[in-house]
Amino acid sequence: MSKDILSVIQASMSAFSKGQKLIAKFILESYDKAAFMTASKLGKTVNVSESTVVRFAAELGYDGYPAMQKALQEMIRNKLTSIQRIEVSNDRITDQDLLPMVMQSDIEKIRMTMEAVSREDFYHTVDAIVSARRIYILGVRSASAIVSFLGFYFNLIFENVVIVHTTSVSEMFEQILRVGEGDVVIGVSFPRYSSRTVKAMQFARDQGAVVVAITDSEASPLAAIANHALLAKSDMASFVDSLVAPLSMVNALIVAVGRRKNEDLSRTFETLERIWDEYEVYEKVEEET
Template structure:
């Protein structure tokens, strides 16, 4: 059983795991570089469960025992080291004056491969699901948080009921999604290393029968376990960071497509915002001017915009 299977199995079985097993799965996903050195007893001590629980957890995932489970952890670390070695080789062969050219060329290649691999019908399905949703939830944490915030910012200009789910733990994320129904849609964004928080939010949405759209890097991503609408964007880069250029381009395409379907609403909202920016000198200067009555009367009933 390889490392990818380990992550996949943990996520597939998460819903049926006991409370202590879920604690182990969450810890291992986020800290496998440390976990690989632990004995079963040490793992239990760190996570706060018994040694026997750790052993049973390994066996429940299909391993003969903890030693075989630990080998899969070693494989996960090895794959990460290979990426680091690749990064070292690339930086060694690349002179500082070539960095700009090579990084932008790599980003262009990611966009090209994303365009070649992204299914148009899947993209159209995502657009349709968002247009028909009563509420739209956007989830993205850690390195994906800026992508989620960008998407949320522009969705607010198109739709009324948009929610950005942010938190440092899964429990608080669930609290922000407590009113989720089968008429809503959740957009989850996650790239390696995949966030357990985002994965659990997607599982929660799936269990609530909400529409689930994922933006991730591969058909093999564990994010796809909870979604039938998977937008795949390439993010490879031999560096300490992954490239988010292609994912951002897919988000831009989504926003433009949605805007085309809601043109009248967007125009009204943008005109309203432009008036606000002008009256409050948001983009001009810091001088204080009187806000005239014409502006107040024009927008006294904000509901007219929707």
């Protein structure tokens, strides 16, 4: 469905049954919570049966309740405030043991990522990185952790890596000022999406660079700009961003690039080991004197 689901619900209100109107009213008033409820829980919340909730989704034109739920989640992906994220997180988390609950959630995100990611985009990204004149990696807030991780390993493989995770808009553009054809720009962002990252990636695309997005959804503003989008699922309904799936995606990217640049990587580590050996000898001599 191309129209905003809330607009569709509002426009169809007069045609709903009594039970469906209860569902519609709750979604319109509390869409941030409804988007993460099961059909059963939504039904109990508004005092209707689970089957009524399922029929409501069908009435709106969806194949089933999961499809309607996904539409709600996509719609609100960049709308939740930090307070709303905390409230939704509290609603979803019960008093059970949090450790296995959180870990199981992360396992599910990796599974969803494996199903969502385009192999074609992944290997085209590897090709572009290996042949790039310069590689820019940019992201802010929690995404800066992924940028630093990717940048650390790419710096061992390449001599042409620029890591950009400044909080200043002007500094971000200063650092990518010379981006152009032959360059690759990897932008990382998850809800709530960084407008700085989006603008920087648009600038890079306009300058002729190959733009790669590491983000969570095709609805992400980064995916709309990118030549290649690597989709890694994250949990935006929490005050803490789950970076397990994105880091796993980045790890796969590093391994794939490393295999293609195996000889260069071997020379790098040979040089490092020689330097480490010399440094340790120097330290030992200095201590003895």
